Amino acid sequence: MRILVTFAVKAEFAPWSAHHAFVPYEFENYERRREFDLFKANIGPNEVTVLLTGMGGENASKAMASVPLESFDLCISSGLAGSLDDALLPGDIVVAGIAQTSDRSLAIASDEFLRDLAASVTAKPVAVSFTSEKIVPTALEKDDLRPQGSIVEMESAHILEAARQAGLPAVLIRAISDAADEDLPVDFARVLDSHGHLKVGGLLKEVGLNPHRIPLLIQFGRQSRNAAKALADFLDRYISALSQRPPAILRPKPAEVRAS
Numbered sequence: 001m002r003i004l005v006t007f008a009v010k011a012e013f014a015p016w017s018a019h020h021a022f023v024p025y026e027f028e029n030y031e032r033r034r035e036f037d038l039f040k041a042n043i044g045p046n047e048v049t050v051l052l053t054g055m056g057g058e059n060a061s062k063a064m065a066s067v068p069l070e071s072f073d074l075c076i077s078s079g080l081a082g083s084l085d086d087a088l089l090p091g092d093i094v095v096a097g098i099a100q101t102s103d104r105s106l107a108i109a110s111d112e113f114l115r116d117l118a119a120s121v122t123a124k125p126v127a128v129s130f131t132s133e134k135i136v137p138t139a140l141e142k143d144d145l146r147p148q149g150s151i152v153e154m155e156s157a158h159i160l161e162a163a164r165q166a167g168l169p170a171v172l173i174r175a176i177s178d179a180a181d182e183d184l185p186v187d188f189a190r191v192l193d194s195h196g197h198l199k200v201g202g203l204l205k206e207v208g209l210n211p212h213r214i215p216l217l218i219q220f221g222r223q224s225r226n227a228a229k230a231l232a233d234f235l236d237r238y239i240s241a242l243s244q245r246p247p248a249i250l251r252p253k254p255a256e257v258r259a260s
Contacts, residue, residue: 001045001046001047001073001074001242001243002046002047002049002071002072002073003046003047003048003049003072003073003074003075003076003239003242004049004051004067004069004072004074004075004076004168005048005049005050005051005075005076005078005235006050006051006052006053006060006063006064006075006076006077006078006079006155006159007050007051007052007053007078007079008052008053008054008055008059008060008079008080008153008154008155009052009054009055009079010037010052011224011228012078012079012080012228012231013039013050013052013228014228015225015228015229015231015232016050016228016231016232016235016236017039017050018232019232019236020041020043020048021041021042022039022040022041022050023039023040023041024037024038024039025038025039025040026038035062035063035066036051036052036053036054036059036062036063036066037051037052038050038051038052038067039052043236043239044239044240044243045243046239046242046243048239049067049072051063051064051066051067053155053159055154055155056133056154056155057101057131057133057154057155057157057158058158059155060154060155060156060158060159060162061158061161061162064158064159064162064163065162069162069163069166069168070166070168072168073168073169074111074114074168074169074170074171074242075159075160075163075168075169075170075171076114076170076171076173076235076238077099077155077156077159077160077163077170077171077172077173078173078174078231078235079153079155079174079175079231080153080174080175080176080177080224080227080228080231081094081129081151081152081153081174081175081176081177082136082142082151082152082153082176082177082178082180083142083150083151083152083176083178083179083180084130084142084145084146084148084149084150084151084152084180085126085146085150085151085180086179086180086181088124088126088150088151088176088179088180089176089179090176090177090178090179090223090226090227091175091176091223091226091227091230092124092175092176092230093122093123093124093173093174093175093176093230093231093234094123094124094125094126094129094150094151094173094174094175094176095110095115095118095119095123095124095125095126095171095172095173096110096115096125096126096127096128096129096149096150096151096156096172096174097109097110097115097125097126097127097128098110098127098128098129099128099129099131099156099157099159099160099172100128100129100130100131100148100149100157101130101131101133101157102130102132102133102148106131106157106158106161107157108157108160108161108164109160110160110170110171110172111169111170111171113169113245114169114170114171114242115171117238117241117242117245118171118173118238120241121234121237121238121241122234122237123173123234123238126149126150126151127149127150128148128149128150129149129150129151129152129153129156129157129172129174130145130148130149130151130152130153131152131153131154131155131156131157131158132145132152132153132154133154134154135154135184136152137183137184138183138184139180139181139182139183142180142181143180146180151174151176153174156172156174159172160172173231173234173235173238174231175227175228175230175231175234176227177220177223177224177227178220178223183216184220185216185217185219185220
């Protein structure tokens with residue numbers, strides 16, 4: 001089975017990459033210039049490709065367009081998310097039925113089989129993940145978004161839409177990094193670029209203006225690492241379960257269609 005897993009940034013992927021022998025690679029004879037990092041590893045009988053999309057919908061759409069989606073059997077839109085629901089706490093693993101943008105121009109459903117299987121492997125099911133155009137930094141803003149969904153992230157609606165257009169079964173699985181009543185410790189829009197790389201000057205300015213937030217920044221970093229580790233453990237269990245799934249979910253590849 002060939003599985004595509006997306007993360008926005010390398011920090012989300014790092015704990016899972018430590019579990020397996022992921023190596024950077026490029027598709028053979030694929031002529032588009034590589035803007036987005038790709039990694040590949042064999043996990044059990046499966047060939048798993050990780051695509052780092054960068055943050056936000058525009059990056060996610062471009063990243064998905066940069067790989068031959070027809071090469072895969074299924075896609076997992078993965079990474080961290082903020083909670084909009086008091087019942088969802090940092091470290092929880094969530095599977096969402098729908099990823100939806102604020103204007104509802106995109107409202108894309110997870111594949112039902114993949115969603116139900118994730119729930120059976122202890123992911124908490126929620127109806128809607130809100131795909132935001134920007135980082136949502138405060139508990140007050142999260143409270144305003146509660147009618148939009150149970151979690152907030154920035155890529156999944158665009159990833160699931162690209163998969164839908166390619167006829168690729170996909171599912172949205174996220175780990176909670178920050179609680180609904182929790183402010184982010186700094187304005188990450190100022191301290192990270194779109195690929196999650198730290199802007200040192202931006203961080204120094206944020207910390208200089210708000211030195212009392214340094215302990216909160218340390219705590220948030222710990223929470224995020226623990227959430228990413230929980231996600232890595234879940235993905236291992238989930239892919240193991242997928243290996244046992246009914247073959248009906250697999251779609252035939254072009255070569256197989258020609259041979260039939």
